[in-house]
Amino acid sequence: MATSSARVRRLLRQNIVQTAQREAVRAKAVGYLRVSTEEQAQSGFGLDAQEDAVRKYADAVSLDLVDVITDAGVSGTTRPSDRPGFAQVLQLAERRAFSVLLVKRFDRLARNIALAVVTSNDLDKVHGVTIRSVTEGIDTGSPAGKMIFGLLAAMAEGERDAIVERTKGGRIEKARQGGFAGGRVPIGYARDGKKGLTLDADRAEIVRRIFEENGKGRTLQAIADVLNAEGILTARGKRWHPSTVSYVLGNPVYFGTVEYLAVSGGVVTHINRPGDHPRLIR
Secondary structure, eight states: OOOOOHHHHHHHHHHHHHHHHHHHHHTEEEEEEEEOTTGGGSTTTSHHHHHHHHHHHHHHTTOEEEEEEEEETOOTTSOGGGSHHHHHHHHHHHTTOOSEEEESSGGGTOSSHHHHHHHHHHHHHHHOOEEEETTTTEETTSHHHHHHHHHHHHHHHHHHHHHHHHHHHHHHHHHHTTOOOOSSOOTTEEEOSSSSEEEOHHHHHHHHHHHHHHHTTOOHHHHHHHHHHTTOOOTTSSOOOHHHHHHHHTOGGGGTEEEEEEEETTEEEEEEEEOSSOOOOO
16 A cells, blocks of 8 residues: 655644544534513513523533623614624634524524525634524524525525615615715715715815815825825725825716716616705815
């Protein structure tokens, strides 16, 4: 029999170690509990009831429950990654400290099906963590669980598409009426509290200065260099570049105009009309 090379022997040893590590973590679980402010007083939704269900399930299937993490008073519509408790779950997942996340029901993960599906997929693909709903009998690590979640994902995708279309429709209608159609507020403006724009006195001077310098023949790079030297940041809080200076100079909003372009189902809608916001450049 031919002798294995040192490289192959090293790879075989690594495989043995990795297999042992996977087996060690396979039986480890973390419980996740969440209750909104409104649900705290409702029977069956309380943290104690959730924890009891999770612990009993872990004992029944011989899972080593390494931690139980709670988000109290947190809405199910909040993105899981934005919750302090679930952030701890993600940290443990990154360390490969467990392989199964236990919840009493999937709505503890998120009320929005799209958020639940996306979070589940991310945990599985990035960290190798599956989710089990201990009262609904769904395990995203099983073929049946994957099938159910596949159906839920398709439903969520359809809902996301519908939301996008509704959002586009709302923005188009607002732009047609001369309103701010949404997105990042341009530098020099601030939201007026009524989903419109008002002037931001301090930042408006930056925009006027850019136009004045451009009118004097200064290059885009020269304008960006001066702004950066003075520590002035863009609307995104970043350094200026010729492209960001050019974007300001080419934005019709500063001349009191609303311009909005939407493409949906191959139909292009272009709106360019006077806006109801104050004009910054005369």
